[in-house]
Amino acid sequence: MGESVPAHDRASPTTDRGPFELCLLGGFSLRDAAGQPVELPTRKCELLLAYLAMPAGRLHGRDKLAALFWSDRDEEQARGSLRKALSSLRAALGPQALGGDRDAVTLDPAALAVDADRLASLASNPAGIVEGAAPLWRYGEFLESRPSASAEFSDWLTFERTRCRNLAQTVLEGMALRLADAGDLSQAQSVGQRLLAIDNLREESHRLLMRLYARAGERSRALAQFQGCRELLKRELGVEPSQETVRLSRQIASDAASAGDAAVRPADGSGSPAARETAPSWPTERPRGLSIAVLPFAGKSDGEQDFLANGISQDIITELSRQRDFLVIAPQSTVGYGSGAGEAGIAARDLDVRYILAGSVRRGGDQLRVAVQLIDASGDRCVWAERYDRPAQDVFDLQDEVVRRIIANIDAEVRAAERESAARKRPENLDAWELFHRGMWHAYRFTRDDHQLAQGHFERALELEPGFSLPYAGLAYVCLSAVTWHFTTDVGQTLGAGIAQAEKALALDAGDAFSHVVLGRLLTFIGERPRGAHHLSMAIDLSPSFAQAYFGMAQLHFWSGRPREALHHIGQAVRLNPRDPLGSMFMTLQSFCHYWLDDFAAAEAAARRATALNARETWSRLGLAAALVALGRAEEAMTVIAEARRMDQGLTVASFDAVVGQVPDDLRQRVYSALRQAGLG
Incomplete structure (x- = not known):
């Protein structure tokens, strides 16, 4: 048992044996339905099977496969090598596993179960991991330690990895x-360590581990994690941690000090005035703004695919150009560059941009695949990659859908990277553009201190550039945030001031979607819904991929x-953006919608997702408490309200009403009754 069975010694599998198991994460292994390892004769056969399986069911031209895997041979020899490799795969998997004709080959999806496909399913539904199996789940690099077959194969391999x-x-x-939510903090920390091992330069992973350690009472360990992160970033990238990571370190240290843990000190040296005066300098880089170049998408050198590849890249450029704060390089300037990820650094230097988008279009039978990668040239890192497999019956509908999804992801990823980059720098080194993004970084923290810092950065940006519209929109957003999070006692005056700032922003740039969204939401708050709808509709027209525009329309x-x-x-x-900074508010509003429709279980689930996204905000807890009362779990609801009151001691039904007074009265009274039953005065 357990010995490899050479492919040429195997009987052909019958249809009742079930699929083979192909594991590509962590290397390559193939097992039959009985769990026996199956040995393929060459590494090229392994790579060919992996390529055909990602995903199975697509048609691949034989000429393309021959060139992809045997580019060092002439055409006849390459075709002969392909025939031999396909024969070996048929011997291993059975004659029905591979289909096609003289010109193309396809792998039957029913022949294989692929671990990379299961990974994609789990990512869309993490709850799919059965209870107790989480500690056993492991991730290995896609086709780890497998050599590349050609330059084009290297691009495919980089994308899939x-x-x-x-x-x-x-x-x-x-x-x-x-x-962690289930109370198994030890296993949660183990999983967090596995997450960090995938990319130890990813600050989000360090922050998750810090929170898990702190939640378990291991504050010294949490601060040691911060120190390790700081040293790693300095050594590998020459940068300090982002302000979000430093802030978390200080918060953990402060919590430790209040708990009497004298052994714990802020890891960034903020525990003494002398340390604060000698805080490390933040590294600087020449600002580039939201500058991006879209490299020509690769087709297959036939008319239809080249037409589609060119159409998609042109549409992406057109849609990005609609974003007022994106500097998009004209297509005439990118035509000389290849589509591979290896061209990104060269193109970024030549064109003086920070971000590069590269992609390809492939057709197999009646299926089309579009693959894209977004590269941050400042760190030479691929920050996002995705593929889109769609039926090819209506090319134009396909093109519209794929472009819309790509634009949404680019918009979200690039703006997040800009906020993070601005947060790394010392304020005196920031220009007006960076001050705006630094302000938004603070605005999206939703705390009273950050609210004041955001306002200061926006005001400083206007001192440098009085004609710059976005800082006015930022000041309007600060007013909106002040009302939402109870940072003001005069709601009417604050909303009025926010509307005035948003109108100044639009007077300077009527085509800015963010300004329209902020004004639309402010008008909704004061009950001017027709005007609010006009500005939110304008925002969607101007930026159809802007998730916050749809959230504003949902509020309305x-x-x-x-x-x-x-x-x-x-x-x-x-x-459009599952990782939007307002993601917890998306889920909270969803919770109240379900509550209104009497779907209290869905209301509870949405509120819990909101609290998982932002553990220190109160709105989601109000939604959760109302749902729990409706479900007959008043004691749980009282615990939730007590947590909310610890976060905001001024939280009352009256303070809640000051914000949502324009919501229909029947819902408000239902919610208020539930909150009073949960102990909110």
């Missing part, structure tokens, strides 16, 4: 949070008494 790495990070992060529908329509727009917002 990045995609699988991103999927694994999503899965492990979700697993760690679920384990909710406040207008249309919870079903609100749920539709929330769904769009989540699809």
Whole structure:
């Protein structure tokens, strides 16, 4: 048992034997339905099977496969090598596993179960890991230690490795949070360590581990994690941790000090005035803004695919150009560059941009695949990769859908990277553009101190550039945030000041979607819903991929008494940017919509997702408490309200009403009654 069975010695599998098991994460292994290892004769056969299986069911031209795997041979020899390799795969998997004709080959999806496919399923539904199995789940690099067959194969391999790495990070992060919520902090920490091992330069993974250690009372260990992160970033990238990571370190140290843990000190040296005066300098780099070049997408050198590849890259350029704060290089300037990821660094230097988008279009039978990679040239790292497999019946609908999804992901990833980059720098080194993004970084922290810092950065940006519209929009957003998070006692005056700032922003740039969203949401708060709808619609027209525009429209529908329509727009917002800084608010509004529709279990689930996204905000807890009361779990609801009151001691039904007073009265009274039953005065 357990010995490899050479492919040429195997009887052909019959249909009742079930699929083979192909493992590509961590290397390559193939097992039959009985769990016996299956040995393929060459590494090229292994790579060929992996390529055909990702995903199975696609048609691949024989000429393309021959050139992809045997580019060092002439055409006749390459075709002969391909025939021999396909014969070996048929001997291993059975004659029915491979189909096609003289010109193309396909792998039957029913012949194999592929671990990379299961990874993608888990990423879309982390709860799919059965209870107790999380400690056993492991991730290995896609086709680890396998040599490349050609330059084009290297591009495919880089893409798949990045995609699988991103999927694994999503899965492990979700697993760690679920384990922590279930009270199994030891296993949650173990999963967090596995997450960090995938990419030890990813600060989000360090922060998750710090929170898990602190939650378990291991504050010294949490601060040691910060120190290790700081030293690693300095050594490998020459940068300090982001402000978010430093802030978390200080918060953990402060919590430790209040608990009397004298052995714990802030790891960044902020525990003494002398240390604060000698704080390390933040590394600087020449600002580039949201500058991006879209390299020509690779087709197959035939008319239809070249047409589609060119159409997709042109549409991406056009849609990105609609974003006022994106500097998009004209397509004439990128035409000389190849489509591979290896061209990104060269193109970024030549074109003086920070971000590069590269992609390809391939057709197999009646299926089309579009693969894209977003590269941050400042660190020479692929920060996002995805592929889109769609039926090819209607090329134009396919093109529109794929472009829309790509734009949404680019917009989210690039803006997040800009905020993180600005947060790394010392304020005196920031220009007006960076001050705006530094301000938004603070604004999205949703604390009183950050609210004041954000306002200061926006005001400083206007001192440097009085004609720059975005800082005015930022000041308007600060007013909106002040009302939302109870940072003001005069709601009416604050909303009025925010509307005035948003109108100044639009007077300077009527085509800025963010300004329209902020104004639309402010107008919704004061009950001017027709004007609010106009500006939110304008935002969607100007930037169809901007998730916060759909969230604003969802708020407007909710406040207008249309919870079903609100749920539709929330769904769009989540699809466009599941990692939006307002993600917890997306889920909280979804919770209240479900509550209004008497689906209390869904309301509870959405509220819990919101608290998982932002553990220190109160709105999601109000939604959770209301749902729990409706489900007959008043004692749990009282615990939730007590947590919310510890976060905001001024939280009352009256303070809640000051914000949502324009919401229909029947819902407000239902929610207020539930909150009073949960102990909110």
